[in-house]
Amino acid sequence: MDVSSSTVQLNTSDGKMEAYVAQPKGVGAYPGVVVIQEAFGVNDHIKKVTERIAAEGYVAIAPDIFHRETERLIPYADMKKAIATLQRVVDGKAMEDIGAAIAQLKSQGNVKSGSIGVTGFCMGGRLTYLAAAHHASDVKCAVPYYGGGISMGNPSPLSRTKEIKRPMYLFFGAKDQLIPKEHVDQIKAELTANKVPFQLEVYPDAGHGFFCDDRAMSYNEGAAKDAWDKTKAFFAQHLK
Numbered sequence: 248m249d250v251s252s253s254t255v256q257l258n259t260s261d262g263k264m265e266a267y268v269a270q271p272k273g274v275g276a277y278p279g280v281v282v283i284q285e286a287f288g289v290n291d292h293i294k295k296v297t298e299r300i301a302a303e304g305y306v307a308i309a310p311d312i313f314h315r316e317t318e319r320l321i322p323y324a325d326m327k328k329a330i331a332t333l334q335r336v337v338d339g340k341a342m343e344d345i346g347a348a349i350a351q352l353k354s355q356g357n358v359k360s361g362s363i364g365v366t367g368f369c370m371g372g373r374l375t376y377l378a379a380a381h382h383a384s385d386v387k388c389a390v391p392y393y394g395g396g397i398s399m400g401n402p403s404p405l406s407r408t409k410e411i412k413r414p415m416y417l418f419f420g421a422k423d424q425l426i427p428k429e430h431v432d433q434i435k436a437e438l439t440a441n442k443v444p445f446q447l448e449v450y451p452d453a454g455h456g457f458f459c460d461d462r463a464m465s466y467n468e469g470a471a472k473d474a475w476d477k478t479k480a481f482f483a484q485h486l487k
Contacts, residue, residue, distance in 0.1 A: 248273070250301040252294070257310065257347040261340070264314040266348055267294050269301035276359045278486035279352035281345060282309040283367030283374045285459070286329040288320040289313075292461045293368075300366075303479055304487070306358050310348040312341050312374070323462055333370045338400055341374050342381045349385050362486045366390040366478065368458060372417075373397050373404060380410035388485035389415045390478050393455055395425045397434055408437045415445040416481045418474045420453030420467070446481075448474065 252269040267289055271277055282297045284290075289311045300307040313319040313332060321329045345365070352358045365386050367375035372394025379389035391397075394417070398405040415438070419431050431449060438445045450457065450473070456465035458474060 248302045248304055250298055252298060252301075255308075255351065257344075257351055259314070259340075259343055259347055261315050264344055264347060265289070265311045266351065267297055267309040267311075268306070268351075269294075269298040269308075270306040270357065271301060271304060274357075276357055277304055277306050278362035278364065278482070279349075279355075279358045280305045280307045280482065280486075281348045281352070281363070281365045281378070282307055283345065283365065283371030283378070284309060284312055285369040285371055285456070286321070286333040287323060290320055290461075292459055296368075299475075300482075303482070305482070306352060306355060308348045308352060310344045312336060312344055312371075314344070315340070336370070338374075338377060338404075342378065345374065345378050346382060349382060353385075359486075362387060364388045364390070364482055364486050366392065367394070368392045369395060369456060376415075376417075377404035377407065379413065379415060380404065380407035383410050383412050386413060388413050388481065390418070390481060391415070392418045392458055392474065393420060393423055393426060395455070398430055405434065405437055408443060409441045411438075411441070411443045413444075414481070414485055415443060416477060417445065417447045418458075418470075418477075419447070419449045420455060420457050420470065421449050421451045422454040425455045446477075448477065450474075
């Protein structure tokens with residue numbers, strides 16, 4: 248499906264926030280998907296993911312969670328700066344940003360009412376989990392990819408699991424040095440205890456960032472393709 252893309256300016260309590268929007272060119276009403284960035288910003292990879300989702304028949308939007316920073320795009324090679332920047336992200340502020348993106352989708356005439364999903368990667372995976380709780384009335388399904396630190400924060404996203412009412416599909420890599428197996432088991436136990444409908448995939452040969460084909464060191468083609476196919480089917484089931 249042919250898509251068009253643009254950058255919009257959204258209002259937050261800390262000023263304007265850029266968001267990257269990709270949508271089908273055809274006339275119609277489509278489900279919406281919020282795409283939440285990694286710790287490197289709304290870079291070419293995140294824009295490409297947003298466009299890929301749009302090409303499947305969605306209006307996709309990637310809010311710039313780093314809009315409060317002076318440096319909003321961080322090179323993959325500068326992991327130290329990426330970690331320092333993500334550590335300055337305040338959960339409440341990020342939820343406001345995601346809320347602004349959801350409001351933008353709801354305001355568009357080509358977005359189907361009541362059909363909004365969320366996905367995110369790395370830092371964005373953690374925020375996706377939190378958004379499923381914080382924005383439970385709007386988020387119809389959520390797909391966190393290798394969300395690190397889901398059990399961290401005050402309150403942590405994990406502690407808000409009981410607020411999640413809609414289906415979730417989570418993807419992890421067994422060789423992810425940033426997310427130990429115990430954390431994945433803890434997430435699984437909490438979702439099960441709170442009767443959240445969920446599916447969870449752990450790829451045995453994949454590490455952190457396995458979906459990002461712009462980073463050869465972490466990309467795992469087999470895991471990325473399988474996760475993408477499952478994400479497409481999941482969104483189609485719950486949003487279309």
